[in-house]
Amino acid sequence: MQMIPCPHCGPREETEFHYGGAAGTAYPAHPDTLDDATWARYLFFRPNPKGPLPERWCHRAGCRRWFTITRDTVTYRFLSGPESGEHR
Secondary structure, three states: OOEEEEOOOEEEEHHHOEEEEEOOOOOOOOHHHOOHHHHHHHHHOOOOOOOEEEEEEEOOOOOOOEEEEEEEOOOOOEOOOHHHOOOO
């Protein structure tokens, strides 16, 4: 079981969280004006780097707050959070 460091509650088991995707993915300002290809890129294409990636998580079984945390996609280790002194 992986432990996720909630900045509000401390480390908790991954089953308490909901993954929200890559951080910084902005909703299109005028989605009704997008063609199908552009809309598909927004819906289905996300960053998939080999290494650190800022992600959004919700502590749904705890404080129910959303937060951004950086996770290494190679090792699955969280690189920011309460134990590193970085709060978001």
